[in-house]
Amino acid sequence: MVSTLAPVLQSRHIAHPIPGPRSRHLHEQRSSEVTSAFGAALPVFIERAEGGILLDVDGNRIIDFASGIAVTSVGATNTFVQARVAAQLDRFTHTCFMVTEYEGFTEVCRWLNAHTPGTFDKRSALFSTGAEAVENAIKIARAATGRPNVLVFDEAYHGRSLLTMAMTAKENPYKMGFGPFPEQIFRAPNAAPLRWPTGPENACAEALAAVEAILAAHGPETFAAMVIEPIQGEGGFLVPADGFLTGLRRIADEHEIIFVIDEIQAGMGRTGRLFASEHEGVVADLFITAKALAGGLPLSAVTGRTALMNAVHTGGLGGTYAGNPLSCAAALGVFEAFEDGSLLANARVIETIARAHLEPLLDSVAVVAEVRGRGAMLAIEFADPLTLTPRADVAKAVAAACHADGLLVLVCGTFGNVIRLLPPLVIGTDLLEDGLRVLTTAIKQQNGVA
Incomplete structure (x- = not known):
């Protein structure tokens, strides 16, 4: 696709006091x-x-x-994304994948299955927003384990829907006045070095001990999922102390809890790796992507172990706009942009x-x-x-x-x-x-x- 518009000069310029x-x-x-x-x-x-x-x-x-x-x-005008979306726009804008299928949906899932961390067999499900994907990850974890509880962390942000507000830590503006919220959500401290009470050198070990204590208090066998951002976004771009994510992975394995990594903001190349969890060498059971996934069009995904993803009954996941054809085309353009x-x-x-x-x-x-x-x-x-x-x-x-x-x-x-x-x-x-x-x-x- 060749734009007929003149290029936007790549320099700062104040024509009028902002806002003009x-x-x-x-x-x-x-x-x-x-x-x-x-x-x-x-x-x-x-x-x-x-x-x-x-x-x-x-x-x-x-x-x-x-x-x-x-x-x-x-980029907001990436040529790969534009070309793919324009071609799809000529064909059709929507059919609903649950009604009649289209290849773009499968192709996006194929890429995610191949590129998200983990060498095991995977399946993916596509949705529209990050919050929607987070909620569906919880649904999948509960269906697979038969357990109700979910562990999240201080400073977490997972969305604005009712369940994800319960998972989100920040009260104002995200939760204020919107309760009551769903139950079965428990919160553990995040190993953020700067403000750890006994010093940054103790953040990892003491935060992991706190996680173990919370699980023990409520029964580890009641927890379906443990959900964390590899770098917390809205919470302040907090990078966890070295070893914290690997420690959580160990705890999750020990108690057969589904380990869910929310890469909605940190993923898709933002940190210099395709996914931020790669910096820690940590592999999730369920992996959530959104935001940059489709370069500006609404698309999100849950990718994970096949046995978990297929634990949900047929028809249990979906959505009218889930994996919309235009958004899938945009995502394929994003993947193309990352190839070199x-x-x-x-x-x-x-x-x-x-x-x-x-x-x-x-x-x-x-x-x-x-x-x-x-x-x-x-x-x-x-x-x-x-x-x-x-x-x-x-x-x-x-x-x-x-x-x-x-x-x-x-x-x-x-x-x-x-x-x-x-x-x-x-x-x-x-x-x-x-x-x-x-x-x-x-x-x-x-x-x-x-």
Whole structure:
């Protein structure tokens, strides 16, 4: 597919103060038509997106360090994705795979079965959203084990549906006012080194001991699944202490609990490997993917051991839009984009460049408590240097300064004190460097550092 549009210049440009007049007008219209329950990190309206740039309706070119929350990892106008979707659009948009079948669904499952970690025989199921896939993973685990309980972790984020809200840790804005929630969800501490009470060196062993204690208290034979993100996303891009994931795998095996890895945000090349759990050498029984899986179209998946995936009765899984043909075509384009290895290499280059800019802040800016992450999934946490009291005010001010200067960043973390960086893997080096200069300048200026 060849675009008839002129390329979007890959440089930051402020034509009007952000948000510009046209965006402000459209936002007023939005406010009169759309529920206020939907927020907006940056109230600008986008006309086009290409490479690492978002072009808004006022002519501002904004550097994209968000990728639609880790969705457009291969770029918002990837030619492989566009070509596949355009070809499918000519054929048909929908039939429902449970009514009449189509090859794209099977081809996506085949790729996932071959590429997700684990050499055992696998099957996959496709859905639409990450939360939907998480819920179906729990259904599969319960069907396979006959057990009700699910173990999740502090700082977890698994979605906005009723069950996944129960699994998610953060109260505001995700759970506040929406209860009661489903029962049978138990929460264990995550081995996050920075804030571990007895020091980072104890995080792994003590967190694993806490997991064992929770299982013992409620009966390990009652737990169907243990669900964890290999790098926690909304919780603050928390990388677990070395050995924690492998320890969980051991515990799950010991008690015949289904080990579920949620790679919705960390997967599909974001960390410099196809899947973030590969960094730990850990293999899940059930593996959840979404977000970047279809390059901007809604698609999610559960992939796992055949005996588990086939434990559900025929008709027990599905959904009207599950594995929509256009989304499957987009996913096949994403897989094609990863074939030559350049995107994974780019993710690793992004980390190297970003750390060179960000890590010196640890010594020069007192409230920068930690720079962490892997590949193009990085974060800066702000906290009081003596007490580690979270500084959400700093994160908010830094984000606002970046937005005004043409750089889109997102705030996350249980306490709202973390800036997360999710640039598209296709971002150019010059543009990445410019965005990082904007970010580091904002951090220094907001904290009185020359």
